[in-house]
Structures are given as structure tokens and as C-alpha cells.
Amino acid sequence: MASWAEIEDIVPELAAKVRARFDAGTNKTMATVRRDGSPRISGTELSFAARDSVEVVSLGMMAGSRKLADVRRDPRVAVHSPSLEPPAADPSAWPGDAKLAGQLVEVEPPADNPVAGSAHFVLDIFEVVLTYVGTPADHLVIETWHPDRGYQRRTRT
Helix, strand or coil, X not given: CECHHHHHHHCHHHHHHHHHHHCXXXXXXXXXXXXXXXXXXXXXXXXXXXXXXXXXXXXEECCCCHHHHHHHHCCEEEXXXXXXXXXXXXXXXCCCEXXXXXXXXXXCCCCCCCCCXXXXXXXXXXXXXXXEECCCCCCEEEEXXXXXXXXXXXXXX
């Protein structure tokens, strides 16, 4: 698994595109694992922030939330960037969707966010994915990074 800083060092171009997708809007979608093993989809916010001088992906959760109970039981998550509609006139201008998967690690909340009972996490990343329409707009491009496979770029028609 890797921190965001490590992703930026290993695959800087992919990291920049993925970060831009996540920064395109406030609301992201996160999948957690329910007690019975089925997925739970929840809205979330996340940030790219320095923690102990290392750039990380961080997010917080409200006390008593179901997603907080989920991640304390099973810290594996997948987070999806905000989805933007592809432009009808030029689908290849669509910047795409990004996804991060990994394991949440609970950390002390930042000093400026002392909400009683809330929790704060950083994401140890084991997968980065960016999907977008290629040029010409007759195929998808899927760029990925995984610690075992490294960077890969594939196309799909």
C-alpha cells in the first residue's frame, strides 16, 4: 500500500489527473463493507492534505454513522470522484472518472476539527484508476496503478 505522496512520486502524471478529478467537486462516493459482507455506498468528502509532512488522502466521519461502524469493522474502502457529464459535442473532452481503493487508518483528528465522537482517517492506497474517453472518441482509456503491477494503460472499444 502507498501514501498519496508515494503515488505522486511513482506516477506523477496519473496522480495529477486523478487529483484533478477528485478536486472537481465536493461530494465523492465511498463504498464500505457492511456487517453481512454486502457493499454500502455513502456520500463523503475527502482532501489531499499534508500530515506529518507527507501528502495523504484524508477524510472524516460523523459519530454514529453507519460508514464509520463499517470501516472500524473492516477498513477496506473504494472512493469514486465526482462524476461529470461528458460534453455531447465532444465526448473526448470529458476528463473522466477516478477511483481510489485501499484501507483506512484511523488517526487523530486535526486540531481545527474537534467534533466529539467523529473520526478521522488516512487512506493507504492499493489501487488508483482513471477512466476517460480517448481521442478519437471511439474507445475508453483506463490508466491504473497497483503496487504489484505498477502503472498500466489499456484501451477498450
